[in-house]
Structures are given as C-alpha cells and as structure tokens.
Amino acid sequence: MPAFARAPRRPGWGRLAALAALGAVFAAGQAPLGAWYLALPALGAIFALGARRAPGWSGFAAGFGFGLAALFWIVEPFQVEAEVYGWMAPFALVAMAAGMGAFWAAGFGAGARLAGVKAPLWLTALGLGLGLAASDALRSYLFTGFPWALAGHIWIATPVAQAAATIGPLGLGLVTVLSAAWPAGARRARAAAGAALVAALGLGALWGAGALRLAAPEPERAAPVQIRLVQPNAPQDEKWLPEFRLDFFYRALDLTAQDAAPGAPAPDLIVWPETSAPFLLDRPGDGLSMVAEAAAGTPVALGIQREEGLRYFNSLAMIGPGGTVDALYDKAHLVPFGEYVPFGDLAARFGISAFAAQEGNGYSAGPGPRLLDLGPLGHPLPLICYEAVFPQDILAAPARPDWLLQITNDAWFGTLAGPWQHFALSRLRAIEFGLPLARAANTGISAMIDAKGRVTASLGLGRAGVVDAALPAALPATLYARSGDFPVLALLAAISALIYLFGRKYRVDLTPPQV
Structure with a gap:
C-alpha cells in the first residue's frame, strides 16, 4: 500500500x-x-x-x-x-x-x-x-x-x-x-x-x-469575385435609439450605393454586418426594397432579425433584385446569457417564462450550419458573430464550403482587446480550413482574409466605410479540415x-x- x-x-x-x-x-x-x-x-x-x-x-x-x-x-x-x-x-x-x-x-x-x-x-x-x-x-x-x-x-x-x-x-x-x-x-x-x-x-x-x-505560390480563382463589405460604424449605445437608427440605415444604404474606386470592378456581392437592418425581416415595410435599390441589382447578404410566432432569430438573409429573400440562415450557436438563457424553455414548463425563448425572451437557435448557394459566387458557410470562434461548427457543415462569410457586431466589446481577439480567431479559422474569409463588422474590423490567414484588405475600428476586395482562392482541404481535433x-x-x-x-x- x-x-x-x-x-x-x-x-x-x-x-x-x-x-x-x-x-x-x-x-x-x-x-x-x-x-x-x-x-x-x-x-x-x-x-x-x-x-x-x-x-x-x-x-x-x-x-x-x-x-x-x-x-x-x-x-x-x-x-x-x-x-x-x-x-x-x-x-x-x-x-x-x-x-x-x-x-x-x-x-x-x-x-x-x-x-x-x-x-x-x-x-x-x-x-x-x-x-x-x-x-x-x-x-x-x-x-x-x-x-x-x-x-x-x-x-x-x-x-x-x-x-x-x-x-x-x-x-x-x-x-x-x-x-x-x-x-x-x-x-x-x-x-x-x-x-x-x-x-x-x-x-x-x-x-x-x-x-x-x-x-508558397497562391492558387488562382477560376473566375474573379469582388465583394463589398459595408461598415456603418453604429455605436451600440446609439444603434437602436429612434433618433439615430434610421440615420445608420441610410448610411449603410449610401455605402452600398457608393461607386467603386476608379479602375476597380463593381462588386458581385455586398455584405452588411450582423443585425444591421432596423426592422424585422417579416415586417420590413419598404426596407428590403430600399436595400435592393441601393445595391442596383447586386445581391446583398443582410444581417437582420426575424420573428416566427413568439420566437426571434438572429439571421442572415440574401436579398435579391426587387427586395426578394433568396436564401436565409438563422444563427445556430448562440451566446449563453447574451442571446439566450440556458434552460429557459425548460423553466417555462414550470411556469417561469421570463427567460424562455419560446416566449420571445432572447433568440432561438437555428437548425445548424448550412451552406448558401450563391450560384457563380460559390457556396459560402455563413457565420454570425460568435460562431466564428468555434472550429467545430465549421467541421459540422454538411459539405466543405468554398469560402467563409462572417457578419458580426463587435460594437458591444469596445475598442481595446475584445474586437481584436475576435478578429484574430477569424484569421485562425481561415488557416485551419484553408478557406478565405470575408468579414463585415458593424464598427470594425471588416476585412478580407486569405486562406492562410493573411489580411488582404481591411477597415479599422471606429470608421464608417467599405472594403472592396477580391475574394482569394481556397486551398485544398487541410488535414485539420479532414480530421478535426x-x-x-x-x-x-x-x-x-x-x-x-x-x-x-x-x-x-x-x-x-x-x-
């Protein structure tokens, strides 16, 4: 012994x-x-x-x-x-x-x-x-x-x-x-x-x-894709105030309609950040038509909230000409205590409904990772904010995406460490999977990242503007993409x-x- x-x-x-x-x-x-x-x-x-x-x-x-x-x-x-x-x-x-x-x-x-x-x-x-x-x-x-x-x-x-x-x-x-x-x-x-x-x-x-x-030499895309990332720079303490929210919406519309730089190609896709529309997808009024008109026929990946009965979802909607909704993704990996309260729906069975997503308190999770079919633009995997932190969510995608599309609102986390750490994790996801990543952030950092994690174009924190950049090519599937952890x-x-x-x-x- x-x-x-x-x-x-x-x-x-x-x-x-x-x-x-x-x-x-x-x-x-x-x-x-x-x-x-x-x-x-x-x-x-x-x-x-x-x-x-x-x-x-x-x-x-x-x-x-x-x-x-x-x-x-x-x-x-x-x-x-x-x-x-x-x-x-x-x-x-x-x-x-x-x-x-x-x-x-x-x-x-x-x-x-x-x-x-x-x-x-x-x-x-x-x-x-x-x-x-x-x-x-x-x-x-x-x-x-x-x-x-x-x-x-x-x-x-x-x-x-x-x-x-x-x-x-x-x-x-x-x-x-x-x-x-x-x-x-x-x-x-x-x-x-x-x-x-x-x-x-x-x-x-x-x-x-x-x-x-x-x-090492970079592969070339079979067909070039130009993406515009819109950064409206709406401070979180002003974003939803009645006296400001329409101003931020009009700012995003103006950035969407902005001419490309001289000699640069027009965008093939325009991306707005997470929750950047001041209306619900189900009750848009003229909002979606205004987005489509500003885009002048270019599809727009729009961060927007939507309702379904008493449930609410943090979503990305693909807006086509005329304001049609051509594709939809609901955020699946929600932030505990930030977007929902764990076991809130379970507590509702016992009469405690203040934290239940089914009663409209917080967001409900979508069904899980899915690829968007954007035709000649490929099949990106959408990631809304926090989802880019999790490589296991990308591994759970139904097929290997052509590229990664992240929309986020980092205005919640100031201008010191939080947004920079989140941005660094986005770069790491690109390296792990050998996939380019396009990132539209409300207050920054919006960027185009290549398949080795390098930033090819960006717009820093606290600035309104656009990033017009070519989508880099993907690399062959990495060992990590095939085997995970x-x-x-x-x-x-x-x-x-x-x-x-x-x-x-x-x-x-x-x-x-x-x-």
Missing part, C-alpha cells in the same frame, strides 16, 4: 499574487499585443512555481490573473446602458476570471495527480502542462464551449500559426505548454538551458515551416497515459487512513 500523504495546503498570498501576475503576463500573448515572447516565459514560470507546491491553488491563481487580463473586455457590454447595468461589470469580470481559474485549477490538479505527488519536478511540470492543454480542450466543448484565449492563440500573428492547418488550435496549445513545461521542470540551470534550447529549436522549425507555407486529443491521452505509467512509483494515497 502506498503511504498516506497530507494534501498540500494553500500557498501564501505572496506566491498566489505572483502567480496571478504571471498569468496576466501570459495574457499578453493574446491579441492585440500578441507578445508570445513574454507569454511563453511567463507560462514556464507558472509551471515552475506550480510544480513545487499546491498545484491546484497555483493553477487557480494563475488562471484568475490570466482571465482578468485576457477577458477584461467583458465589462464593455455593461457600459452600453451604464446607468442600468454598469454596477454588474466588476462582478461579471470577477466571475469570468474565477471560471478561468477553475479550469486551470482542475487541469493543474489533475496533471499533478497524474505525475504523482512525490514525482520529480520535471515530471510534475510536464503533468501541469498536459493538464492545462486538457482544460483548454474541455473549455472548448463543455457547456456549448468557450474556446477563446486558448494557450495556442499566442501564435496567431506569427508563422507558427500555419501549423493549425495540420494540428488545429488544440495542437498549437499542446506545442505551447510542452515548450514551456520542459525547461520549467529542470532543477539545474544547465539542464534548464538545454531544455529551453531544444524547445526553441522545435518552435523555430515550426516558424520556418510556417514561413515556407506562407511563401481527434488526433490531438488522442495524442494528449497517449502522453498522459505515459506520464501516469512513469509516475506510478511516485504516486501516494491522499485518502485518510481508517481509524
């Missing part, structure tokens, strides 16, 4: 504060800073401290600091009507950070137990790294998923991100944690330097391979099994002895 060991107590407040600060530095690797060169050493220091004492507490502190720094934009939606909701902002931020800390704590705790309580430092650090990678995977799927600010996202602005075409976002995360954990587990400076050199060589190889992929999850499980087997002799029983 293994000997009984007392569970480690909480570290001192000074150590917890240091871990939280390191977590905040690790967050600097996320957009808009993209400071991977700060984030990676910070993560290594977190593993080194966590491996020495109370890994669960260490994980919570580091994850809490990371959540505060990476997700501080969550306070922005509460400032839209600050006089009503502003008091909730600090509680929302603390709750989000604590949730992040809980995932990190679970990952660190499981990783330490996997290695064994009396395992050598290097094995425990490796266990913590795998635990963090596993918690990122769990967070990507659990409770409808929140794959935002994952460890591997620190590479999006670098050539290393090109590896996502093969291993996806979770694979990038596994590379990240292994690169930080190996040097962190060395007891001697010489061993740490050697491990850091090996990790640097591995990351350098990925960097070089990514640079070669970026330099399964290979990386299987590799993560295999490495974890090896650590478990290797750490058997270091494992002790934490169950109190029977008296």
Whole structure:
C-alpha cells in the first residue's frame, strides 16, 4: 500500500499574487499585443512555481490573473446602458476570471495527480502542462464551449500559426505548454538551458515551416469575385435609439450605393454586418426594397432579425433584385446569457417564462450550419458573430464550403482587446480550413482574409466605410479540415497515459487512513 500523504495546503498570498501576475503576463500573448515572447516565459514560470507546491491553488491563481487580463473586455457590454447595468461589470469580470481559474485549477490538479505527488519536478511540470492543454480542450466543448484565449492563440500573428492547418488550435496549445513545461521542470540551470534550447529549436522549425507555407505560390480563382463589405460604424449605445437608427440605415444604404474606386470592378456581392437592418425581416415595410435599390441589382447578404410566432432569430438573409429573400440562415450557436438563457424553455414548463425563448425572451437557435448557394459566387458557410470562434461548427457543415462569410457586431466589446481577439480567431479559422474569409463588422474590423490567414484588405475600428476586395482562392482541404481535433486529443491521452505509467512509483494515497 502506498503511504498516506497530507494534501498540500494553500500557498501564501505572496506566491498566489505572483502567480496571478504571471498569468496576466501570459495574457499578453493574446491579441492585440500578441507578445508570445513574454507569454511563453511567463507560462514556464507558472509551471515552475506550480510544480513545487499546491498545484491546484497555483493553477487557480494563475488562471484568475490570466482571465482578468485576457477577458477584461467583458465589462464593455455593461457600459452600453451604464446607468442600468454598469454596477454588474466588476462582478461579471470577477466571475469570468474565477471560471478561468477553475479550469486551470482542475487541469493543474489533475496533471499533478497524474505525475504523482512525490514525482520529480520535471515530471510534475510536464503533468501541469498536459493538464492545462486538457482544460483548454474541455473549455472548448463543455457547456456549448468557450474556446477563446486558448494557450495556442499566442501564435496567431506569427508563422507558427500555419501549423493549425495540420494540428488545429488544440495542437498549437499542446506545442505551447510542452515548450514551456520542459525547461520549467529542470532543477539545474544547465539542464534548464538545454531544455529551453531544444524547445526553441522545435518552435523555430515550426516558424520556418510556417514561413515556407506562407511563401508558397497562391492558387488562382477560376473566375474573379469582388465583394463589398459595408461598415456603418453604429455605436451600440446609439444603434437602436429612434433618433439615430434610421440615420445608420441610410448610411449603410449610401455605402452600398457608393461607386467603386476608379479602375476597380463593381462588386458581385455586398455584405452588411450582423443585425444591421432596423426592422424585422417579416415586417420590413419598404426596407428590403430600399436595400435592393441601393445595391442596383447586386445581391446583398443582410444581417437582420426575424420573428416566427413568439420566437426571434438572429439571421442572415440574401436579398435579391426587387427586395426578394433568396436564401436565409438563422444563427445556430448562440451566446449563453447574451442571446439566450440556458434552460429557459425548460423553466417555462414550470411556469417561469421570463427567460424562455419560446416566449420571445432572447433568440432561438437555428437548425445548424448550412451552406448558401450563391450560384457563380460559390457556396459560402455563413457565420454570425460568435460562431466564428468555434472550429467545430465549421467541421459540422454538411459539405466543405468554398469560402467563409462572417457578419458580426463587435460594437458591444469596445475598442481595446475584445474586437481584436475576435478578429484574430477569424484569421485562425481561415488557416485551419484553408478557406478565405470575408468579414463585415458593424464598427470594425471588416476585412478580407486569405486562406492562410493573411489580411488582404481591411477597415479599422471606429470608421464608417467599405472594403472592396477580391475574394482569394481556397486551398485544398487541410488535414485539420479532414480530421478535426481527434488526433490531438488522442495524442494528449497517449502522453498522459505515459506520464501516469512513469509516475506510478511516485504516486501516494491522499485518502485518510481508517481509524
């Protein structure tokens, strides 16, 4: 029988504060800073401290600091009507950070137990790294998923991100944690330097391979497609006010009717952002006819809300000549507590209808991913706002799309980190699937992104205007597009099994002895 060991107590407040600060530095690797060169050493220091004492507490502190720094934009939606909701902002931020800390704590705790309580430092650090990678995977799927600010996202602005075409976002995360954990587990400076050199060589190889992929010749489209992305720049606190909403609509109409630049082709498709129409699809009045008239025969992908009985949907409608609705997509992956309240319809069965989508409270989800048939323009997969965060939603499409079409309203999230992080995830989706992505955002960032995640044309935050750009060609289906996350999850499980087997002799029983 293994000997009984007392569970480690909480570290001192000074150590917890240091871990939280390191977590905040690790967050600097996320957009808009993209400071991977700060984030990676910070993560290594977190593993080194966590491996020495109370890994669960260490994980919570580091994850809490990371959540505060990476997700501080969550306070922005509460400032839209600050006089009503502003008091909730600090509680929302603390709750989000604590949730992040809980995932990190679970990952660190499981990783330490996997290695064994009396395992050598290097094995425990490796266990913590795998635990963090596993918690990122769990967070990507659990409770409808929140794959935002994952460890591997620190590479999006670098050539290393090109590896996502093969291993996806979770694979990038596994590379990240292994690169930080190996040097962190060395007891001697010489061993740490050697491990850091090996990790640097591995990351350098990925960097070089990514640079070669970026330099490879681009395929050409069989027929050119010109797309206009409309950015009306309607601030969220003014967007629906009676005195402003028609002004923003007329602004979008003027941008739609704007002549192309001299020598540039006319657009083949015009795209408006999410919820950019100030009327319901089912009760448009003259709205759809006005959109069609401004487009002068060019089809318009319009972000609009619609009703069906007492239910409401966040939708994309294809508007043809004369204001006809030629295709429709209802957003399927809704934001919990932002667009609907989980189990609201279930609560309505027990007489609590205030949160029920079936009673008109929040949006109802559409049936799922679907491709639009745009004839000579191809078959794009529409993604409304938050849906571009989830590679699994693209994997669930009924067929491989020709390109990705995202409409979004990031005005909710200010101008600091939130919109930039969302934009970075859109770039990563293009890399993962080898597909170009056209992105129309209400207040920015509207952009055309090629199949390797490069921005070919864009309009920044807080500006009204259009992006007229040619749709880049798609690449052949990537390995990630064919296999998804399964290979990386299987590799993560295999490495974890090896650590478990290797750490058997270091494992002790934490169950109190029977008296």
